[in-house]
Amino acid sequence: MGKTPVDDVVAWGESLDHLLECKTGQLVFEDFLRTEYSEENLLFWLACKDYRKITNKTEMTLAAKRIYAEFVQVDAPRQINIDCVTREEISENISQPGTNCFDRAQRQIYGLMENDCYPRFLKSEIYQSLLEQQ
Structure with a gap:
């Protein structure tokens, strides 16, 4: 480097x-x-940051499902530490994800990293x- x-x-x-x-x-x-052993926090935060830049609906749905599978769902390979209400909310929205789908989780993870x-x-x-x- x-x-x-x-x-x-x-x-x-x-x-x-x-x-x-x-x-x-x-x-x-x-x-x-x-x-x-907590790099999933940063990787999730960065994934959300990129996710918010997506404008194409199909791409957005694919990206949301990928983020969900990797970080959010219970037993995800890089499961992040968010409260169950937030996790549940994402689960409910994942079939029709909007730009703000991960906002609350992203804020929680940012807070966790910051503090x-x-x-x-x-x-x-x-x-x-x-x-x-x-």
């Missing part, structure tokens, strides 16, 4: 948004989450060693 611009690495420490806006930041954060994973990331070896290279 090449040297990351100074501003980026420092900015990642300012907010989770800064971190997620940066492609390298996403990758580094994903590496960190993998060490905690739980992100503070640990900032203290992690991975992040600290990048900072020291500045």
